């Protein structure tokens with residue numbers, strides 16, 4: 001099976017390349033970097049919402065009387 005590397009568009013063969021679908025480790029890391037950078041931007045507002053969910057734990061005080 002052959003696919004084009006998403007980074008440099010070179011043809012990559014899944015049978016011979018361990019970094020498939022990337023042509024090399026460099027391109028794999030580059031893609032990971034792109035993804036991480038996007039994820040960081042997207043998750044920033046979500047982080048602020050997380051602060052409001054602190055009281056989400058079950059009430060264990062119910063067991064003692």
Ligand SMILES: [Zn+2]
Nearest residue numbers: 005008023027
């Ligand atoms: Zn590549």
